[in-house]
Amino acid sequence: xTPAPTGKPKVLVIMGSVRAGRHCPALAAWVAGxxxxxxxxxxxxxxxxxxxxxxxxxxxxxxxxxxMQPHTRKxxxxxxxxxxxxxxxxxxxWGYPAVLKNAIDHCHREWHGxxxxxxxxxxHGGDKCAAQLRQVAEGLDMRLVPTMPALPLARGxxxxxxxTPDTDFREQIPQVRQGCRELAAMAPAP
Amino acid sequence: xTPAPTGKPKVLVIMGSVRAGRHCPALAAWVAGxxxxxxxxxxxxxxxxxxxxxxxxxxxxxxxxxxMQPHTRKxxxxxxxxxxxxxxxxxxxWGYPAVLKNAIDHCHREWHGxxxxxxxxxxHGGDKCAAQLRQVAEGLDMRLVPTMPALPLARGxxxxxxxTPDTDFREQIPQVRQGCRELAAMAPAP
Numbered sequence: 001x002t003p004a005p006t007g008k009p010k011v012l013v014i015m016g017s018v019r020a021g022r023h024c025p026a027l028a029a030w031v032a033g034x035x036x037x038x039x040x041x042x043x044x045x046x047x048x049x050x051x052x053x054x055x056x057x058x059x060x061x062x063x064x065x066x067x068m069q070p071h072t073r074k075x076x077x078x079x080x081x082x083x084x085x086x087x088x089x090x091x092x093x094w095g096y097p098a099v100l101k102n103a104i105d106h107c108h109r110e111w112h113g114x115x116x117x118x119x120x121x122x123x124h125g126g127d128k129c130a131a132q133l134r135q136v137a138e139g140l141d142m143r144l145v146p147t148m149p150a151l152p153l154a155r156g157x158x159x160x161x162x163x164t165p166d167t168d169f170r171e172q173i174p175q176v177r178q179g180c181r182e183l184a185a186m187a188p189a190p
Numbered sequence: 191x192t193p194a195p196t197g198k199p200k201v202l203v204i205m206g207s208v209r210a211g212r213h214c215p216a217l218a219a220w221v222a223g224x225x226x227x228x229x230x231x232x233x234x235x236x237x238x239x240x241x242x243x244x245x246x247x248x249x250x251x252x253x254x255x256x257x258m259q260p261h262t263r264k265x266x267x268x269x270x271x272x273x274x275x276x277x278x279x280x281x282x283x284w285g286y287p288a289v290l291k292n293a294i295d296h297c298h299r300e301w302h303g304x305x306x307x308x309x310x311x312x313x314h315g316g317d318k319c320a321a322q323l324r325q326v327a328e329g330l331d332m333r334l335v336p337t338m339p340a341l342p343l344a345r346g347x348x349x350x351x352x353x354t355p356d357t358d359f360r361e362q363i364p365q366v367r368q369g370c371r372e373l374a375a376m377a378p379a380p
Contacts, residue, residue, distance in 0.1 A: 017246060018245060018246045019246035019248070019249070020246075020247075020248075020249040021249050022246075055208060055245075055287075055288050055289045055292070056207060056208045056209035056210075056212075056287070056288075056289055057210075058209070058210075059209070059210040059211055061348065061349070064349075092291075092295045093294060093295055093298075093326050093329045093330055094325050094326050094328065094329030095286070095291060095322060095325065095326040095329070096285070096291070097245075097246070097291070097295070098245050098246075098288040098289070098291040098292035098295060099245045099246055099288070099292075101282075101285060101286070101287070101288040101291060102245070102288035102289075102292075104283060105282045105283055105287070105288060108283075128325060128329070132285060132322050132325070135284050135285065135318060135322070136283050136284050136285040138284065139283045139284030139285070139318070140283055158251065159251070159254075
């Protein structure tokens with residue numbers, strides 16, 4: 001999923017969960033595949049499990065851009081080089097997962113002005129998580145895609161049963177396509 | 191601040207920030223002092239920096255109560271033994287800090303039915319963080335104190351200038367007192 005430089009806008013698909021047994025990699029890859037086919041933009045998966053960012057390990061507030069830790073600088077560069085974002089995230093206790101908020105809060109200006117598509121999943125699709133993430137993204141001056149695809153998980157899926165996105169979320173495919181098209185329309189021209 | 195068992199309701203004052211240079215310990219101690227004087231309940235400070243809880247390190251969802259890690263079990267016992275809570279938290283990017291959400295999400299039933307006072311701080315007092323935390327607490331069936339003290343930080347304080355709560359937040363003292371009285375009224379009888 002990491003394409004060579006193409007001159008096309010780069011979309012990072014950031015996974016909101018690092019839990020063992022998570023559905024996030026399957027769902028994020030599925031969303032990225034739809035986005036790639038629908039828009040032709042470069043979609044790249046970002047697994048936060050591969051980005052250890054200790055919580056609040058920086059002495060300065062991120063708005064200053066003065067990062068002391070090598071991992072923060074690397075993360076900052078990763079976000080700065082991207083043109084648009086998709087968050088694919090579970091809902092935890094009517095809110096967003098700590099690991100996603102931690103990754104967001106490690107940067108500041110790197111997010112400004114960039115388009116964001118939010119895709120959530122949960123017992124009721126994760127709409128409360130999406131609304132809270134939307135407020136955070138507004139605080140960071142991101143440009144929000146109007147469509148917010150929400151994938152409802154059956155009880156068995158929540159407890160760990162495997163997911164086949166193309167069949168389990170067939171009804172949501174048009175919404176994901178629509179969100180990706182809106183994202184591409186908002187992304188900067190190549 | 192860790193009192194011997196007294197038969198009085200135990201209130202844990204949980205700090206929402208672990209950042210170097212944070213104002214949270216000073217503010218949490220100030221809130222706990224006001225609460226102790228106002229209500230006579232046992233207020234105990236909880237510094238999440240002393241509670242390393244790796245993000246999403248448990249294979250099962252917390253609602254099952256099946257914890258595999260010793261640190262999760264210890265945290266679960268800590269929350270289970272408390273009668274009421276105060277969250278003292280900064281607002282980060284119009285939301286709550288990852289470290290606080292991570293500590294919340296590591297448990298589930300341990301929070302149910304218990305009263306919670308939310309005290310926030312930030313450039314505008316942190317009211318957006320308070321509202322999001324309120325939604326999370328509702329998702330966990332906690333009983334929310336109506337008063338939500340919000341402490342506005344001056345620009346210099348945000349950048350690290352020292353805080354003297356009794357003078358800097360003199361105007362908010364009645365609100366903190368009121369919140370603590372409401373918390374005590376909602377806490378179970380000794």
